[in-house]
Amino acid sequence: MFYHGTNVGGIKELKPSLSNQGNYVYFSDERLRIIPYLVNPVQKFVDDKYGKGKYKTSLRWARFTFINNKLVLIEAYPNYIEDTFKGQIGYIYYFENIEGLKALNNPHTFGLDKAVKVEKVEVIPDVYDEILRLEKDGKLVIKKYEENTEKENRDFEEFVKGEMLKKNKYYNEFYREFLREKFPQVFEK
Numbered sequence: 001m002f003y004h005g006t007n008v009g010g011i012k013e014l015k016p017s018l019s020n021q022g023n024y025v026y027f028s029d030e031r032l033r034i035i036p037y038l039v040n041p042v043q044k045f046v047d048d049k050y051g052k053g054k055y056k057t058s059l060r061w062a063r064f065t066f067i068n069n070k071l072v073l074i075e076a077y078p079n080y081i082e083d084t085f086k087g088q089i090g091y092i093y094y095f096e097n098i099e100g101l102k103a104l105n106n107p108h109t110f111g112l113d114k115a116v117k118v119e120k121v122e123v124i125p126d127v128y129d130e131i132l133r134l135e136k137d138g139k140l141v142i143k144k145y146e147e148n149t150e151k152e153n154r155d156f157e158e159f160v161k162g163e164m165l166k167k168n169k170y171y172n173e174f175y176r177e178f179l180r181e182k183f184p185q186v187f188e189k
Contacts, residue, residue, distance in 0.1 A: 002027040002101070002110065004093040005034030007043060009123065014093065015115045019060070024111030027101065031092065032071050032139055033108055036062035038090025038127045041080075045178045057174045063156075066107075070138070073131065075145035076156065077182055086128035094120040160186045 004014060004027050014025045028034050042057045063074045073081055096119060101110040124130045134140035148156075160183050164176055180187060 001031075002029055002095040002098055003031050003034045004028075004095070005037040006091050006093070007038060007040050007088065009089065009091045009121075011091070011093065011118055011121075013115050013117050016111075016113055017058075022104075022111060022113070024102075024104075024113055025116060026104075027095065027098065027110045027112065028108050029110070030108045032134070033066075034092060035071060035127075035131065035134065035140070036064045036073065038092070038124060038130075039085050039088045041084045042175055042178045044084060044088065045182070046174050049177075055174065057172065059172070059175045061175075061178075067141070071134070071140045072143050073140065074143045074148070074152075078145045080145065081131065081142050082128060085131055086126065088127045090124035090127040090130070092122040092124065093118050094122065157183070157186045 004025065016023045016025050019026070026037075037060065040057070040060050042059050042061050046055050046057050047053065063076050063080075065072045065074065075081055095116065098110075098112060098116060100114065101112055103109075104111050131140060131142070135142060160179050164179060
């Protein structure tokens with residue numbers, strides 16, 4: 001089984017889009033690995049600020065890791081997980097077999113360079129509730145912002161600075177606005 005997670009419902013066919021690993025539709029063979037992609041924090045920020053659906057941002061952003069086969073969602077700022085995921089609808093698209101999948105750099109991550117018709121979809125009515133369920137089941141850990149080490153916070157601030165300098169069509173002003181407003185400590189220095 002392969003999974004694709006997104007905040008976009010009603011999709012009949014998934015099409016490749018440009019990302020940091022190429023022009024692919026992304027899949028995982030582990031359902032847990034697509035949970036961070038059920039909400040796009042940048043799009044949620046734009047919807048909250050300007051009105052749902054008024055503007056579309058093409059950039060998708062997630063902050064997580066895996067430790068001992070558990071998904072660790074890392075708060076990028078205080079209360080990030082709840083602020084981002086609570087009340088948001090997510091969609092998990094399921095596929096039995098997909099011909100032409102290419103294994104990518106990250107474990108259990110695959111790309112397809114052509115469109116693929118949707119076979120089945122699971123609607124997650126509140127992604128934050130799903131995160132809390134997975135946490136209760138011992139499959140997921142929420143790492144609170146306050147638990148980050150000074151080095152982790154410094155490294156992340158360097159990441160944010162680097163993101164602000166990138167120049168291409170995916171790093172648009174909405175993304176820069178998201179970074180400026182959500183990480184003011186980076187710009188106060």
